[in-house]
Amino acid sequence: MHLVAIGGSDAGISAALRARELDPSVDVTVVVADAYPNFSICGIPYYVSGEVTHWSHLAHRTHADLEATGMALRLNTLATAIDVPGHRLHLRAVDGGAETVLPYDKLIVGTGALPAVPPISGLADPGDLLAPASHGDGLGPADGVHLLHSMGDTFAVMDTLNRESPASAIVVGAGYIGLEMAEGLTARGLKVTQIEMADQVLPTVDPPLGALVAAELAAHGVEVLTRTAVRAVARADAGAAGRLRVEAATTTPDGATVALDRYADLVLVVTGVRPEARLAAAAGAALGTRGAIEVNERMETGLPDVYAAGDCAVTHHRLLGTTWLPLGTTAHKQGRVAGENALGGDRTFAGSLGTQVVKIFDAVAARTGLRDHEALAAGFAPVTSQASPDDHKAYYPGAEPIAIRVTGDTTTGRLLGAQLVGRRGSEVAKRVDTYATALFHAMTVDALADLDLSYTPPLGSPWDAVQIAAQTWTREHHLPSQRQGLQAARG
Secondary structure, eight states, rough: OEEEEEEEEEEHHHHHHHHHHHHHTTTEEESSSSSSSOOOOGGHHHHHTSSSSSGGGOOOSSSHHHHHTEEEETTTTTEEEEEEETTTEEEEEEEEEEEEEEESSSSEOOOOEOOOOOOOOOBBBOSSSSOOOTTTTBBBBBGGEEEESSSSHHHHHHHHHHHHHHHHEEEEEOHHHHHHHEEEEHHHHHHEEEEEESSSSTSOOOOHHHHHHHHHHTTTTTTEEOOEEEEEEOOOOTTSSSEEEEEEEEEETSSOOEEEEEEEEEEOOOOOOOOOOHHHHHHTTBBOOOBBOOOOOOOOSTTTTTEETTBBBOEOOOOOOOOOOHHHHHHHHHHHHHHHTTTOOOOOOBOOOOOOOHHHHHHHHEEOOOOOHHHHHHTOOEEEEEEEESSSSSTTTTTBBBBEEEEEEEETTTTTEEEEEGGGGGEEEEEEHHHHHHHHOOOOOOGGGOOOOOTTTTTOSSSSHHHHHHHHHHHHHTTHHHHHHHHTTTT
């Protein structure tokens, strides 16, 4: 049997590793569009900052490690077409040359995502490997204007940093990567301006928590501009405060639009991603939410012997049903499911909860499950409360509050989501994982009080911060029904 995986990132490599783990006799080939299989894209900001000292350290596993498992790697190779009836994959080298054909018995598509680039005048069309760009007069990496999605993008950014020694940077986008890059560039000594079109930085959390993140950025010298859309990027005139001029427009609270210019030596555009589903779609695969490849919970596409996993495919969410949520953790799990089922297994993807965490300087923000508006759209009756319990007993030095927002269903009491912002030493990631585990098992908010969590004064409290925040929700939003129940029981 010959199993072929397209894509050398999380999903493709996880599928290949699972297949070889289950049956070492299976012939596994992974087709990789660049020379960097199994690299951590999530780690790029920490290489830029200098905390990761060499780019090769971003590899989850080295080339040799992967080949030692028995898989074959076809590097710098593009998959250009899938011949579904003939069970053949058409390939060509990145640098051109004749097309070749690779037969397969089972195929896993893990083509990932592409940058979602906003319509900014003067920005070079980034293109992609399947459809090379015609850059024209647009500004690109050679001018100090960058995207950040691949190792190639990373090397281009590092070349600008090392060759030009820029003094300032503008980061367009304030999602997870944008925030991490604002920190990384600040750590390198650059003066950073962060521009976000939404009303707040980190739009995946509620405004009160987004405000805490914005305050952390400001405390470290980052200029934060929200409700601001970038319209154009151009070369600055001689004598300007940077070699690039970014033209933007800010929407004021009363709805007026105010034009503004900012200058910098480096511009980084990190405004999200979109699924790369063209190869599968051209072969006849159906597309679903946000144009991602439609798959069932076994990661089957509906095409004979063709599976899909990772950022190119839809996500099955435990509270929302089918959605699209590109996360590395999800891609690893989906790839493992696809690899097992391609060998004849019967495994299903258990579903995502959108659990995420990000470090911003000395703060950590995390979320899992649903926010109010998401839960309402999904048919729940949500309400959210906020608490600020200390991360450990106040009498032990160094206690810090964690801002925690808990969302629950007022009808059933079921936990629907949680959001947290705290200090780096406050175990925010551990605590969001506690909420994620409770969500996975459909627990009520009230039931979190029953969890047997660890305690010692330097690290926690007899009632952990997770539980105190849950009790706040219960007290504010579910206590009346509990009282009525007790009164009814007493007759």
